[in-house]
Amino acid sequence: MSEHDELGELMEALRDGTIEDAQIARLDQLLAESPGAVDYFVERAWLRSDLDTKLGSVAAPLLPIARRRPSRRFMVGLAAAASLLAAVSATLLLRPSHPATLSYEGVAVLTRALETTWEGTGPAVGSVLPQGRLALRSGLIQVEFFSGARVILEGPADFELVSANEGRFRHGRLRAVVPPQAQGFTVRTDGMTVVDRGTEFGFRLDHAGDAEVHVFQGRVEIDAKGVKTELPVGRALRVSRDGVAQTVASDPEAFVTVSDLSLRSAEEARSRFALWGGASERLRQDPRVAVYYSFADAPDWSRELRSQRAERSPLDGAIIGCRWAEGRWSGKKALEFKCPGDRVRLQDAGEYESLTLMSWVRVDALDRPFSGLMLTDGWTSGSVHWQITQSGTLRLGIHGDKQYNDYDAPAVFAPAQLGRWIHLCTVYDRDAREVTHYIDGRPVRRLPLKFDTQLRLGAAELGNWGVPMQGNVYAVRNLNGRMDEFALFGKALRAEEIAGLYAVGAPAP
DSSP states (O other): OOHHHHHHHHHHHHHHTOOOHHHHHHHHHHHHHOHHHHHHHHHHHHHHHHHHHHHTOOSOOSSOOOSSOOOHHHHHHHHHHHHHHHHHHHHHHOOOOOGGGTOOOEEEEEEEEEEEEESSOOOOTTOEEESEEEEEEEEEEEEEETTSOEEEEEEEEEEEEEETTEEEEEEEEEEEEOOGGGTTOEEEOSSEEEEESSOEEEEEEOTTSOEEEEEEESEEEEEETTEEEEEETTEEEEEOTTOOEEEEEOOGGGSOOHHHHHHHHHHHHHHHHHHHHHHHHHHHHOTTEEEEEOSOSOOTTOOEEOOOSTTOGGGOEEEESOEEEEOSSTTOEEEEEOSTTOEEEESOOOEESSEEEEEEEEEOOOOSSEEEEEEESSSOTTOEEEEEETTSEEEEEEEOSSOEEEEEEEEOOOTTTTTSEEEEEEEEETTTTEEEEEETTEEEEEEEOSSOOOEEOOSEEESSOSSOOTTOTTOOOOOSEEEEEEEEESSOOOHHHHHHHHHHHOSOO
16 A cells, blocks of 8 residues: 555544544654655645535535645645644544543542452452442451541441442441541441431441441431430440340440551551562562662662662663652652653663563553553664553553554553552563563453564663654653552563562552
């Protein structure tokens, strides 16, 4: 297919609104690299506009209509406008395909979890929680409602999130801390309704239906099978499954406090931090590791990201713009990327037949079409672009001699995942001829290689795109979030190895 034929097809797809991501990138590349393509774009757009006018077509023209054929000098200016128009059109057409980036259906956030086991798969700390059940077999969790109410659940417990200021309790033990902003916070059971009036209270409910409500501060209103009671501070109400009520003294020691949970969580975090430290040392000694940054041993003033390999000097990263921040645990460092200039510059990341990319990241927002994790300079044969799209997908882009392809995982980053630490891993296995994406230690998609090529990383950057392709409208690809560990293995890791890297590095079990 000639360049003009290809350009014509791309223009029709752009005009019809059916253009795909890869076609947008190809159109952008043609207009950026070929003056002849720009001339053809302008000529065809001008002709189409003229025909639409004469034939009374209702289709929107690609370019403004000229009353007469423009001069060459005007065409040069119009060519620049055409390039800008193509860029703007491409940006508008690159709409997020994952609806979670456009909607927000949560009612609370899981802010702590300690020694938890769940019925099925439980949410991770930092996750936004939608309406629905929290079925906890054992352990402790803290849930912060959007209203401001805070609930500590002790497993085994079954609690349903009904709204931003209401829950349904089936069994277990909870402690609720309710500030004035959340007054009216309500907990319902099959036989009771407890309404807060600015207080702190404990609630125990067994499987048989016997219940106790203890008031530690303020007061609550209780409706037990039609019998209403106002319970003041220092008192507790026992209600049998038959509805028989008895007032007794409250027992604050019978329920875990916020401070108790905080202290125990801090101790557990210190233990996991130490466990990760041992695993990090083993990574330093792994001969398959080509690039490794632990983000753990630099002073706050340092503008150098130290490589943990023995031959560290050539692979030390230059920190540009980013600031040091807290990582997965208190005391663990991370780099925060926020501004368009934020990045870490690598001198030469090497050449590989196969590779594994691994990182712990906390994405705070997807406010650009692409958020860089690790991108090589330019976009030529052997280039590797590891990034997150605005629709929340994890993407590995590979450029061959005369072609390129994007290997996408399913959408990973929705509102529920923003702001929490996630383990990302992508394996390019040239021998097996496949790319595999892993999220939090689990494989989420395997894709066959579209073509075979050796990977030439050369100069590269973490968190941005250092030297973009000339004229590319997505030149700024800064990550909006934090990164606190990165490794590049010169081999394809096995699934069980990746699961082990996640397990030892997870902020909470």
